[in-house]
Amino acid sequence: MAYRPTARTEATRLVYRQRLLDAARRLLAEGGYAAAGISALAERAGVATGSVYNRFASKQELLAVVFRHVAGHELTAVQQAWADPKPGAAVARAASFMLFAQIEPGHACPMSMSHAVVPVLQRDGEVGRDWLPGLLSRSYDPRLIAPGSKSGLTFGMGMTEKQGGSDVRANTTRAVPMASDPDGRAHLLTGHKWFFSAPQSDAFLVLAQAPAGLTCFLVPRVLADGTRNTVRIQRLKNKLGNKSNASSEVEFDGTWAVRVGEPGRGVPTIIDMVNHTRLDCVLGTTAGMRQSVSEAIWHARHRSAFAARASRFSSATTPSSLTAFESRRTASSSSP
CATH class of the missing domain: 1.20.58 (Methane Monooxygenase Hydroxylase; Chain G, domain 1)
Incomplete structure (x- = not known):
């Protein structure tokens, strides 16, 4: 018979979880990430070091909760050299990236993509005006809600397909313009991506074959009215390492997307993010x-x-x- 914790045991676990999270907040505020080790966390929370992980379902859950809900906003803040582009901002951002990537490299990829997409959207003001404020925010917002209602946004990317691999010009995902959009920006995508990075992100840049040729599109995970877009995750990649950084295989079936950059100029548009x-x-x-x-x-x-x-x-x-x-x-x- 499977073990079922009593109500009292579960209540105690929740109390300790909150104490650990509160301790993590204080340590991060006082000394940054270097001060937020497991031993210091346990001492500040008043629990035994060996029992820290017992307060969570797994080590992964502890890391996810602490990094996502406690340090997430700080991780986003150190990524955004674009928010305050003064001399030395890129160097400071690089140093911060190298420091926190030593603690938990799994979040480096989505933070990198959220940083890298900014210059692409800055070149397309019509699309960028809706997304740049959230990208340049100093907050991290994990809620699965309409992007316009979030205090901060993250981005992912999807280019590779089964039949093409690195040859993205061989992509077969199709983009059909929506007749209801007089500007010709909105499209519906049908196809797949064999490697879709950070599927928990709020939006993604992808490549698809439009009437003018291979074009770059922005695919939101949640639409402006709060409904979920049809981004169907088929499976998560069973990677050899870096498993805390989710990568996935997805399918598009009438998936709403908005064009970024010029029609038929998909690779030149997305290459800045890739770079x-x-x-x-x-x-x-x-x-x-x-x-x-x-x-x-x-x-x-x-x-x-x-x-x-x-x-x-x-x-x-x-x-x-x-x-x-x-x-x-x-x-x-x-x-x-």
């Missing part, structure tokens, strides 16, 4: 290397074997030194 996300791939890789260096050096300094610290053996220190050198060189070459 900025690829720059973030360099920053994210640098963050992963830096995290590896930190863990390797900590291991060498604290691991004991044969009555001695691992740092006394060249087999431990040499790889750590080489990794540290490569990490520093990569960080220098990836600076904006």
Whole structure:
């Protein structure tokens, strides 16, 4: 028989959850992400470190709740160099990206896309006026509601299809103009995307074959009237790593979309977003290397074997030194 917690047990769990969340808010406010480790979180909340995860269904749930509901607005804030484009803003944003990507890299992709889509929408003022205020917001809003009612917005992207792979000009998804739209902007999409990044996002840039050729479109997850758009998730990718960053396969069936950029100029329109996300791939890789260096050096300094610290053996220190050198060189070459 499956275990069923009593009402008292469930009530206690909810109390501890709230204490942990409150403690996380205080720690983040006082010392940023570096101060919000599990041990510090447990101490501030007054619970045993080993029992922190017991207050949630899983480690993933704890991370999701803390990062989404406590730190989400801060993560969005450090992403938006566009909101305050003063000298050095891009460098500060890059440094922030590399720092928080070492804590939990799973959210780096949707934050990167939400940053990268801004210049695309800035070039299309007719579409951008509805979406840029939410993208440039300092808030994170996880609610599945009409985008105009949200305090902050995130973006994803979908280009790849089964038959084409990287050759997006071989895409078969069709875009049919809606006769009811006199401006010719609104279309209905029919087709699929084999790789649809961050399906929890509020909107997505996609490519589809329109009458004028391959064109870029914005597909909202929820329409302006609050109804859900027909973005049908077929499955989540079973990836080797980075599983906390959801990627999916989706189908479009009369899916509402609005054209972005010029008809038939889909690749030149979306490539600016692609370019900025690829720059973030360099920053994210640098963050992963830096995290590896930190863990390797900590291991060498604290691991004991044969009555001695691992740092006394060249087999431990040499790889750590080489990794540290490569990490520093990569960080220098990836600076904006």
